Amino acid sequence: MGLDRPGAVVAGGPWADPHRPIYHFTPDRDRYRLNDPNGLIQWKGRYHLFYQYNPHGPYIDNTHWGHAVSDDLVHWEHLPIALAPAPNGPDSEGCYSGCAVDKDGVPTVIYTGIDPERPCLATGDDDLLTWQKHPHNPVIDGPPDGLELVGFRDHSIWREGGVWYQIIGAGIAGVGGDALLYSSVNLLEWEYLGSLMAKSPRDRGTMWECPDFFPLGDRHVLLVSRLPHLMGGDIWRTRVQCMSGGFEGHKFRPIRTDVLDAGGNFYAPQTMLDDAGRRLMWGWITEGRSRTAQAIAGWTGVISLPRILTLDETGWLIQAPVGGTDVLRTNHIHVDGMDIPAGAIAIDGLRGDSLEIRARFEIAAATTFGLGVRCSPDGEEQTTIEVDLEQQTLTVDRTESSLDPEALLTRESGALRSPAAGDELELCVYLDRSVIEVFANGSAATSRIYPMRADSLGVSLFATGAGVRLTEFDAWEMRSIC
Numbered sequence: 001m002g003l004d005r006p007g008a009v010v011a012g013g014p015w016a017d018p019h020r021p022i023y024h025f026t027p028d029r030d031r032y033r034l035n036d037p038n039g040l041i042q043w044k045g046r047y048h049l050f051y052q053y054n055p056h057g058p059y060i061d062n063t064h065w066g067h068a069v070s071d072d073l074v075h076w077e078h079l080p081i082a083l084a085p086a087p088n089g090p091d092s093e094g095c096y097s098g099c100a101v102d103k104d105g106v107p108t109v110i111y112t113g114i115d116p117e118r119p120c121l122a123t124g125d126d127d128l129l130t131w132q133k134h135p136h137n138p139v140i141d142g143p144p145d146g147l148e149l150v151g152f153r154d155h156s157i158w159r160e161g162g163v164w165y166q167i168i169g170a171g172i173a174g175v176g177g178d179a180l181l182y183s184s185v186n187l188l189e190w191e192y193l194g195s196l197m198a199k200s201p202r203d204r205g206t207m208w209e210c211p212d213f214f215p216l217g218d219r220h221v222l223l224v225s226r227l228p229h230l231m232g233g234d235i236w237r238t239r240v241q242c243m244s245g246g247f248e249g250h251k252f253r254p255i256r257t258d259v260l261d262a263g264g265n266f267y268a269p270q271t272m273l274d275d276a277g278r279r280l281m282w283g284w285i286t287e288g289r290s291r292t293a294q295a296i297a298g299w300t301g302v303i304s305l306p307r308i309l310t311l312d313e314t315g316w317l318i319q320a321p322v323g324g325t326d327v328l329r330t331n332h333i334h335v336d337g338m339d340i341p342a343g344a345i346a347i348d349g350l351r352g353d354s355l356e357i358r359a360r361f362e363i364a365a366a367t368t369f370g371l372g373v374r375c376s377p378d379g380e381e382q383t384t385i386e387v388d389l390e391q392q393t394l395t396v397d398r399t400e401s402s403l404d405p406e407a408l409l410t411r412e413s414g415a416l417r418s419p420a421a422g423d424e425l426e427l428c429v430y431l432d433r434s435v436i437e438v439f440a441n442g443s444a445a446t447s448r449i450y451p452m453r454a455d456s457l458g459v460s461l462f463a464t465g466a467g468v469r470l471t472e473f474d475a476w477e478m479r480s481i482c
């Protein structure tokens with residue numbers, strides 16, 4: 001699937017592509033494909049990011065694990081490839097997604113070798129630079145007896161009372177997505193314990209990819225990248241489900257289920273607990289342009305900025321940027337508080353395709369308000385980020401984001417976490433050329449846009465109905481991390 005071998009690459013190479021982000025992580029290669037974040041771990045104080053990677057071109061094939069390290073979660077040093085498919089090995093067709101753990105001082109990853117899909121284990125040296133695949137791979141021979149699976153891949157591992165547990169993403173033929181629970185004393189021999197789920201979930205799609213399960217506050221959280229149909233569909237149309245609830249007797253009982261990200265381009269997230277006790281999450285920011293356009297650009301796939309996760313008292317997963325990107329800020333623009341009547345107001349002096357914007361609004365009457373970004377002077381191209389207090393939605397409207405008819409031109413909406421009456425609402429927007437990451441009161445929306453006009457750089461504020469009071473507005477141009 002998706003084997004669009006690249007033809008002519010954009011003049012000047014992939015780094016000249018005007019849609020390539022400058023402060024989000026993309027690999028340091030000329031022609032490549034990136035997808036899921038993998039093996040997130042803080043090791044000797046440094047943050048390690050592994051990721052699904054094809055070093056041969058911007059298409060799915062030859063899946064390796066790329067590797068990068070960071071001290072500040074902003075700047076990344078590219079490191080040699082960590083895992084490559086081994087001819088005649090159980091991963092000869094690819095090293096698919098997995099996770100990393102500290103096994104009594106030994107860095108250890110479990111990933112899916114294909115084909116067929118089987119869990120494999122590798123251990124790293126103390127700098128995580130070279131990896132030894134276990135001679136007895138795969139560490140689980142195949143799906144549990146009696147289960148007919150359409151998918152059996154991707155791993156989340158934790159330790160409790162000296163016992164290791166892992167869940168593996170699965171799709172049960174004719175039933176749907178599931179997370180299969182195993183236990184082990186040594187990470188090598190695994191016993192199947194059954195489904196993680198206390199009861200059959202609703203809307204389980206056909207397959208749960210990249211399950212991630214972790215305690216947070218007084219609950220547990222399960223993230224699953226839910227495939228509505230089998231591989232080959234439009235991956236950006238799928239959504240990550242977030243469940244929070246109780247975990248007892250090896251069974252997870254969700255109390256609430258939400259869509260994790262409203263924007264339509266956030267997939268396969270993985271989390272890690274850092275030394276400061278923070279639960280951090282990264283996701284793969286998927287594409288919104290055609291495979292031919294990706295092949296011509298010569299690169300594809302972006303890793304999100306890290307998000308810090310907490311739960312509110314209702315079990316809503318609050319997502320917020322970790323911060324740290326303040327060091328990239330330059331050319332600050334401040335706008336004093338003002339009333340925004342119905343309509344749109346351009347912000348004088350603020351133009352750019354790589355910006356951080358923080359706009360605070362007073363919450364009064366039910367109303368719709370927000371920001372326009374990548375706006376051409378005549379409005380021919382524009383993308384709006386909208387908060388609708390009546391519908392309680394957060395929306396990225398990219399129906400007019402590009403003159404390229406092949407770019408994804410959709411309106412993407414999701415639930416907005418309810419602001420308390422009397423609160424202010426801050427819209428925090430990270431615009432990075434074709435990437436938009438929005439945070440609003442714990443909700444998030446991640447989208448891709450591909451404006452064609454060189455002058456689609458404007459920013460505006462807008463409101464409907466009775467208008468809205470802007471209490472504070474700050475924006476910065478962002479420097480490159482490349």
Ligand code: DQQ
Pocket residue numbers: 035036052063096097112153154209210225267268
């Ligand atoms: N991507 C990986 C799989 C996973 C999917 C392959 C999710 O392991 O199921 O690159 O994007």
